[in-house]
Amino acid sequence: MKGALELFARKGYHSTKISDVVKSAGVSQGTFYWYFPSKEKLAIDLIEEGREKLRKVIEQGYRKHAGTVDDMIHSSARLLTDLFEFADENRYLMALLLIKGQGTDPPVQEAVSQTWIAFEEAFKVNVARAIELGMLPGSKDLNIRVNILVALFTGVLSKWLFGPMHDVDFQSPYTSSEMAEETARFEIRGLLGS
Numbered sequence: 001m002k003g004a005l006e007l008f009a010r011k012g013y014h015s016t017k018i019s020d021v022v023k024s025a026g027v028s029q030g031t032f033y034w035y036f037p038s039k040e041k042l043a044i045d046l047i048e049e050g051r052e053k054l055r056k057v058i059e060q061g062y063r064k065h066a067g068t069v070d071d072m073i074h075s076s077a078r079l080l081t082d083l084f085e086f087a088d089e090n091r092y093l094m095a096l097l098l099i100k101g102q103g104t105d106p107p108v109q110e111a112v113s114q115t116w117i118a119f120e121e122a123f124k125v126n127v128a129r130a131i132e133l134g135m136l137p138g139s140k141d142l143n144i145r146v147n148i149l150v151a152l153f154t155g156v157l158s159k160w161l162f163g164p165m166h167d168v169d170f171q172s173p174y175t176s177s178e179m180a181e182e183t184a185r186f187e188i189r190g191l192l193g194s
Contacts, residue, residue, distance in 0.1 A: 005046050009095035009168050013043060013104040040105055047101070047111040050093040051118055057086045058122035066133040073181075073188045079126075080153070080180035080187075087157055088176060091168065098158045099166050120150045127191070136191050149187060156183050 003024035007016040018039050022032050036042040061079030087094045101112035124146045130136040139145050160179050163170035172179070 001042070001046055001049075004042055005092040005096065008043060008046070009092035009100055012100050013039075013096075013108060040107055043096070043104070043108045044111045046093065047096065047108070047115055050090065050097065051111075051115040053090070054086065054115065055118050055122055057082050058119065058126070061126060063126060063129045063133060063135075066135055069188065069192065072130065072135055073184050076187055077177070077181045077184035080183050081177045083153070084157065084160065084176035084180050087161055091161060094157070094161055095168050098154065099162065116150070116154075119154075120146055123149055123153075130191075137193065145191065148190075152183070152187065 004016070004021045007020050007024060011020070016039070018029060018032055021039070021042070022029050025032075036045070058079070060082060061075065063075065067075065097112055097115055101108065103109075104112070124142065127136065127146055127149070128142060131138055131142070156179060158166075160172045160174065160176075161170065162168065163172070
């Protein structure tokens with residue numbers, strides 16, 4: 001699975017053949033079919049497994065009690081640092097989710113879409129909780145706020161991980177914590193309207 005994920009990230013889903021996957025794993029095609037009925041099923045399993053890991057990273061940042069603006073920035077920076085570190089450690093998964101999952105077969109695209117829906121829902125819980133605790137002003141439309149946040153996070157994450165050329169091997173000059181802290185300040189000040 002690890003080899004397949006790297007191949008999908010580097011070559012793209014359609015350009016990766018089952019023969020490439022088995023060669024990278026050092027197994028026969030028969031062995032592949034013992035575990036997966038198709039390349040599509042393998043990609044979906046990889047995405048679903050990654051979705052659960054990503055969701056767990058976000059859930060660790062769920063707010064339990066109220067705090068100051070500085071506390072919100074610090075908490076958000078910690079959550080985003082965890083997210084950026086997860087993304088860096090799972091670079092091939094993120095390439096599949098952010099770049100290489102585009103233009104795949106409809107069931108694989110659906111798995112990618114469901115991942116981003118789960119990502120957005122997890123952040124929605126965080127924002128709703130901060131509003132409930134009186135840390136953020138209420139909003140007539142929580143969904144639009146969360147849409148903007150997710151676009152911010154995924155955009156920053158994508159550029160930080162892969163650079164302007166969408167290079168899987170790109171290395172940002174900024175650390176995960178530097179990017180997380182700047183993003184958190186921007187996020188919280190924006191949510192507060194200041």
